[in-house]
Amino acid sequence: MDFDYTDEQKALKDEARRFLADASPIPVVRGVLDNPERGHDEALWSRIAEQGWCGAAIPEAYGGHEIGYVELCGLAEELGRSLAPVPFASSIYQYAEALLAEGSEEQKQELLPAIASGEAIGTIAVSEGPGTVSAKRMTTRYANGTLTGTKLPVADGMAAGKAIVLAMGSDGPVLALTDLSGPGVSRQMVQTVDPTRGAATIVFDNAPAQVLGEGGDGIAALARIHSRSAVLMSFEQLGGADRALEMARDYALERYAFGRPIGSYQAIKHKLADVFIRNEVARASAYYGAWALSTNAEELPVAAAAARIAGCNAYWQAAKENIQTHGGVGFTWEYDCHLHYRRARHLGLALGSAKVWKRKLTDLLEAQRAASQAERQAA
Amino acid sequence: MNFDDTPAEASYRAKVREWIAANKPDLTALPPEERLVWTEGHKNAMRQWQATKAAGGYACITWPKERGGAGGTQIEDVIFSQEETNAEIHDPYYITGLKMLIPAIYQFNDDAKFAERVPRAVRGEEIWCQLFSEPSSGSDSAGIRTAAVKQGDEWVINGQKVWNSGAAHADYGLLITRTDPDQPKHKGLTAFWLKMDTPGLEVRPIKTMGGDSELNEVFFDDVCIPDEQRVGNVNDGWSVVLATLMNERAAIGQSNGLTWSDMMDLAASIETDEGTVMDDRAFRDLIADLYVDLEARRLIGFRILTAISRGQSPGPEGSAAKLLWSGGTQTMMSEALDMLDQFGLVQDSTLSPRAGAYQQRFLWSCGLRIGGGTDEIQKNIIAERVLGLPADVRVDKGVPFREIPSGR
Numbered sequence: 001m002d003f004d005y006t007d008e009q010k011a012l013k014d015e016a017r018r019f020l021a022d023a024s025p026i027p028v029v030r031g032v033l034d035n036p037e038r039g040h041d042e043a044l045w046s047r048i049a050e051q052g053w054c055g056a057a058i059p060e061a062y063g064g065h066e067i068g069y070v071e072l073c074g075l076a077e078e079l080g081r082s083l084a085p086v087p088f089a090s091s092i093y094q095y096a097e098a099l100l101a102e103g104s105e106e107q108k109q110e111l112l113p114a115i116a117s118g119e120a121i122g123t124i125a126v127s128e129g130p131g132t133v134s135a136k137r138m139t140t141r142y143a144n145g146t147l148t149g150t151k152l153p154v155a156d157g158m159a160a161g162k163a164i165v166l167a168m169g170s171d172g173p174v175l176a177l178t179d180l181s182g183p184g185v186s187r188q189m190v191q192t193v194d195p196t197r198g199a200a201t202i203v204f205d206n207a208p209a210q211v212l213g214e215g216g217d218g219i220a221a222l223a224r225i226h227s228r229s230a231v232l233m234s235f236e237q238l239g240g241a242d243r244a245l246e247m248a249r250d251y252a253l254e255r256y257a258f259g260r261p262i263g264s265y266q267a268i269k270h271k272l273a274d275v276f277i278r279n280e281v282a283r284a285s286a287y288y289g290a291w292a293l294s295t296n297a298e299e300l301p302v303a304a305a306a307a308r309i310a311g312c313n314a315y316w317q318a319a320k321e322n323i324q325t326h327g328g329v330g331f332t333w334e335y336d337c338h339l340h341y342r343r344a345r346h347l348g349l350a351l352g353s354a355k356v357w358k359r360k361l362t363d364l365l366e367a368q369r370a371a372s373q374a375e376r377q378a379a
Numbered sequence: 380m381n382f383d384d385t386p387a388e389a390s391y392r393a394k395v396r397e398w399i400a401a402n403k404p405d406l407t408a409l410p411p412e413e414r415l416v417w418t419e420g421h422k423n424a425m426r427q428w429q430a431t432k433a434a435g436g437y438a439c440i441t442w443p444k445e446r447g448g449a450g451g452t453q454i455e456d457v458i459f460s461q462e463e464t465n466a467e468i469h470d471p472y473y474i475t476g477l478k479m480l481i482p483a484i485y486q487f488n489d490d491a492k493f494a495e496r497v498p499r500a501v502r503g504e505e506i507w508c509q510l511f512s513e514p515s516s517g518s519d520s521a522g523i524r525t526a527a528v529k530q531g532d533e534w535v536i537n538g539q540k541v542w543n544s545g546a547a548h549a550d551y552g553l554l555i556t557r558t559d560p561d562q563p564k565h566k567g568l569t570a571f572w573l574k575m576d577t578p579g580l581e582v583r584p585i586k587t588m589g590g591d592s593e594l595n596e597v598f599f600d601d602v603c604i605p606d607e608q609r610v611g612n613v614n615d616g617w618s619v620v621l622a623t624l625m626n627e628r629a630a631i632g633q634s635n636g637l638t639w640s641d642m643m644d645l646a647a648s649i650e651t652d653e654g655t656v657m658d659d660r661a662f663r664d665l666i667a668d669l670y671v672d673l674e675a676r677r678l679i680g681f682r683i684l685t686a687i688s689r690g691q692s693p694g695p696e697g698s699a700a701k702l703l704w705s706g707g708t709q710t711m712m713s714e715a716l717d718m719l720d721q722f723g724l725v726q727d728s729t730l731s732p733r734a735g736a737y738q739q740r741f742l743w744s745c746g747l748r749i750g751g752g753t754d755e756i757q758k759n760i761i762a763e764r765v766l767g768l769p770a771d772v773r774v775d776k777g778v779p780f781r782e783i784p785s786g787r
Contacts, residue, residue, distance in 0.1 A: 001388075001454075001688045002381050003681040010570035070380055165716075249766045264769040266755075269762035276761050280699040285671060291380040306671050357669035365670060366657065369643055 001042065003287060005074060012067075013074040016053075020082040023047045026336055032085040032196045033339065037189060039158045045086045048120020054092055058100070059217060060104060063113030069294035073235045075288070080239030080347075083339055085196040087121050087156035089350065093232035094155075097226045098164050102175065102188025102213045111162065111177075120313050123160040125151035125202060126222065132356055135173050140177045140204065142167035142211070146184065148202040155350050157200025165209065166218050172219035178209035194346035196339065221315030223360075227304035230311075230351055232290035234304075237311030237347050239280050244318035244340040245275050248325040255327075275318045282307075282314035302368070305361035311347070312354035319344035380757060382681065384458075391686070398435060399466050404428045416471055417593055421550060425470045429503025438501045439477055446485070447501045450699065453687045469595075472545060476500050476507025480553045482484050483622040484572060485785050487611035496551060508575070510541045510597055515785060520757050521564045521617060522783075525599060527571070534558075534571065534609070536579075536602040542750075546582050546595035554604075555616050560781040564637035567780055568616030571604045578602070588698065589743035591717035620696040635731075637735065643709060645732055646718055656718045669711055676703040695765040698757045705747040705754060712741035 005013065024044055032038050048054070056072040058064025072092075079088055096115050099108055099122075114120035126133055128140060128151060140149025147167055154163065165176045181186065184207030187200045212221070214225075249272060252263030262268050289307035292300040319340040323330035330337040348354060384392055404424040406414045413420025432438040433447075440456040442448020449455075463470070481500060484493060499505045516522035525538025536556060546552065552575055559567035579602035584592035611619050643666060646656035656662050679700045683693040710722065715737040716723030725731050726738035748754045762768045775783045 001384065001681055003678070003685045003686040004380065033452055056449070162676055176476075206636045245766075249768065252768060260772060261769055263519060263762075263766075264771055266759070266771060269768050269771075270755070272768070273758035273761040276765060277699045280679060280696060281672060281675035281703070284675045284682060287380060287682075288674075288678050291382070294380065305667075306674060309667060309671050358664050361667040361670060362663040365639075365643065365666065369640070369647075 003291070005070065009070055009074055010111075010234065012071055013078060016051075016078040017081070019047075019051065020078055020084060024082045024084040024086075026339075029083045029085050029196055029339060032198075034197070036191060036195035039156065039189070040087050041085045043124075044084060046317065048084070048086055048088065050113050054088070054096075054118040055116030057092075058096060058112055058116040058177075062100075062108050062116060070290050073125075074231060076232050077239035077242075078215070080236030080343075081243045082197065083196065083240065083243075087128075087159045087198070089125070089197075089229075089233055089347075090123040090156035090160065091115060091121045093229040094124045094225065094351075095160075095162070095164060097228040097232070098124060098175070098212065101225055101228060102221045103177075104213045107177065107210075107212070121156065121160045122162040122164070123154055123156045124222075124225070125154040125163045125165045127151065127153060132352065135168070136174060138166070138168045140167040142169045142174050142209060145176055145208060145210065146206040147176055147209045148206055149202050151200065152186075152201040153192060154202050155200040156198050157187055157202050157360040158189050158198050161201070164212055165204070166222055168217075169211075171216070174215055175212040175218040175221050176209040178204070178207050178213050182208055186210065191322055192346065194342035196343065197346050197350075205212040221277035223301075226351055227301045228293060230304040230308040231286070231293045231300075232284040233347055233351060234282065234289055234307035234311035237315040237344070238279065238286050240340055240347070241275075241279050241282060241314040241318040242313070244322040244337075244344075245272065245279060247337065247340075248272055248275070248318070248322040251326050255309050262325070268357065271321055272301055272325070273319050274312075278310075278314040278317045282310040285310035287305070302361065305357050305364060308351065308352050308357045309361065312357070313342035315340075316348060385688070388454060388458060391455055392462065395437065395459050396462050396465075398437070399462050399468075402431050402435065403466050403468060404431075414467060417545075417548070417591070422472060425468075425472055426503045428468065428470065429473050429501075433502045435785065438503075442482070447498050452690075454684070457684060457687060464546055472506050472548065473503060474501070475509055475545065476505075476551075479623050479626040480507050480509060483619060484553060484610050486622050487570075487619060488572075490607065492607055496572075500551075502750055505547065505550040506548055508543055508546045508552045509623070510540045510543055510552045510554040511548070511623075512540060514539060514541055515787075517542075520620065521568065523555050523557050523568055523616075525556045526556075526560075527558050527569055527604075529558075529606070530603075532606050533603045534569075536571075536599040536604060538599050540597040540599075541585075541595075543582075543595045543597050544593055546575070546597050547584050547592075551575060552597075553619075555620060557780065558616075559614050561779045563777050564615065564656060564780050565617045565642035566774055567614050568620070569613050570616040570619035571608050572610055573602070573604050573608060577604070581726065587743075589739065589746060591743075594736050607761065635713065636708065637715075637736060638673050639666060639711075641733070642666060642669060642715060645715060645737070648732065649718060662718065665714055669707065669714075672703050672707050675709075676700050676707065678688055679703070695761060697754075698760045698765075701751065705744070708740065708747055709744035712737055712744050714739055 021087040026046055029042050032041055052065050053075050055064030056067045056075060057069050060066045099112055115122055147165055160180055163178055163180050165178055167174060167176050184205045187202040190199050190201045193198045252268050253261055255262050289303045292303040323337045323341060326337050331336050404427060405706040406424055409420040415421060436449050437459055440451040440459055441453055444450045513524055515524055527534045528534050552573055554571045554573055556569055557567060558569040578670040579600045583596045585596055586592050587594060646662055649656040679696045682696050686693045726735045728734040731738060761766045763770055
């Protein structure tokens with residue numbers, strides 16, 4: 001049994017935490033919050049790229065460093081904790097993983113090296129408006145090598161140079177790869193609840209595109225990609241949730257009311273203990289996801305869905321109770337509590353809401369149950 | 380990250396699995412009603428199993444060899460327990476004595492009279508129970524009122540204990556008493572070990588709302604205990620309590636029970652106009668929530684094992700796991716009854732699904748949230764020991780015990 005980071009992985013994580021304390025302190029995060037048109041901090045992105053983090057899980061054959069997925073999970077945890085305003089999630093957890101999992105050999109060769117070095121940024125465009133996109137209601141079309149339609153919101157849609165777009169093809173949904181700086185693409189910044197992670201509305205008007213990999217069912221491919229992204233993002237959620245709990249704890253120790261620290265009241269203690277439990281659920285679930293991702297286990301879809309749900313729950317709970325523990329000052333622009341509240345919601349929606357993932361998880365469990373019953377009957 | 384045994388752990392597991400398979404008790408020889416824990420038949424079978432383990436060197440794996448143990452590691456002990464669970468061996472009789480009480484007493488007493496008891500406990504000839512809680516001393520575990528007064532070479536005990544698991548079956552007990560009520564609460568306590576058939580001691584089983592009688596009240600009416608059975612120093616009984624509770628954390632084992640997959644089986648068996656309860660949207664969301672929490676509890680167990688396997692002591696995850704289990708079980712059972720609709724009321728071994736196990740656990744789960752440290756105490760533990768928040772203001776601090784308000 002070895003269900004934890006190794007000492008080497010812990011050392012890497014510690015190093016990442018020190019690096020981010022220096023490179024991404026709160027003023028850097030607020031620099032983007034107060035100037036939403038920036039979308040992300042370019043200097044920080046360059047420094048992160050210099051660290052080689054973008055290529056942590058990308059094979060050397062495609063210009064990466066191939067350090068490993070558990071290591072990438074550790075970096076994600078630290079990025080989440082520091083609230084780093086960078087397009088790492090879109091470019092690495094989503095776009096790079098999409099190419100790795102579903103791209104053709106040629107696409108990987110061509111596109112991954114610039115992603116691994118951080119020179120290029122990619123994203124995935126799925127949402128088209130209110131509600132969950134489905135094959136039935138999808139309006140973006142892919143035909144004759146071009147895309148037409150509107151995607152909204154697209155995370156890091158202004159920063160990204162390339163996008164993988166979910167669109168309806170002639171035989172059903174496909175994932176199409178397109179150049180966002182090419183012809184037929186116009187985009188505009190869109191405001192979100194978390195300005196420290198930029199977003200855009202992207203309009204495609206006969207924009208040249210090619211199918212990702214062999215093509216095939218785009219919704220199924222997206223689900224496979226999302227399983228990978230969800231595990232990685234659950235570590236960002238965990239890092240943020242841990243930090244929000246620490247902030248609440250620190251304030252509960254320092255703030256006095258009725259002659260004693262508010263952290264000595266059980267109303268606060270039990271509330272924060274509940275947050276701790278949600279964080280432990282998220283940690284255990286994320287670690288299981290990391291194991292499944294790093295070993296390509298058949299359990300990955302279930303593990304990823306559980307990690308996603310637990311990560312969404314934990315960060316939401318920690319972020320809102322952090323504000324509540326702070327009281328009035330927690331509600332001000334000046335205090336940092338709202339940064340986590342915003343980020344918790346950003347991460348909680350960016351890959352689809354927890355509600356959608358609950359449905360997915362139960363579907364998977366039901367399919368598993370049916371398969372094991374069929375197996376038993378055959379035996 | 381992996382879930383594999385180390386090579387040494389794997390070979391130990393293979394060895395004990397084989398040994399357990401070759402030596403395990405055959406409960407099928409008993410009539411069905413005698414296969415349940417706390418029945419005479421089950422108890423005798425487990426007594427025999429304990430003797431077999433002692434002869435095979437598996438009775439007290441982590442104890443030093445000179446005390447009759449195997450000089451093994453914590454992880455070996457965990458592996459053996461896991462394999463016992465896999466072989467469906469459930470033994471509630473000896474764990475309290477061998478994992479909690481005797482190791483604690485040994486920290487304070489190694490005299491010949493106590494040492495004489497130990498091999499008998501190891502062989503399963505004698506069962507031990509814990510005599511700590513009292514009607515006025517539950518979560519407030521130092522609020523002991525049972526009095527011990529020195530008379531010559533003996534102590535005379537008067538008072539009452541409660542919630543004593545297995546006391547009706549026990550041969551010996553570890554008792555905490557108040558010896559100096561003029562000192563503050565945590566001072567002035569003294570511990571003793573004693574025989575459960577000492578004159579003046581009476582055990583009365585408590586029937587719980589779950590219907591079982593594992594718990595007991597124990598009354599002391601001028602019970603005399605020789606001073607040589609005192610554990611540790613006079614008025615230093617709190618150290619004995621702490622030593623025992625430290626072992627309690629280590630003794631928390633794996634547990635089985637109904638889980639999310641049983642809920643899916645039950646839902647799939649209940650028909651609705653749309654198909655089955657499995658097709659109900661709200662129920663599907665519930666299954667996802669149950670899966671996340673209950674699997675997390677299992678995975679947190681792996682994190683505890685990882686610490687043990689690395690030779691570290693487990694962190695605070697145990698309290699989180701306990702809360703997930705107690706709350707999760709109660710929620711799950713209530714939801715099970717709801718999905719049966721009016722039929723959820725029926726608790727009948729021939730009519731109810733799983734012979735009424737959902738109804739039985741619906742009732743029993745209240746105890747899970749109370750026993751072994753209530754939900755509220757577990758949250759205090761997390762808040763104080765993990766998050767470092769201050770203890771609540773204590774009106775009894777430094778006050779002589781006899782002056783502490785008791786509400787009576």
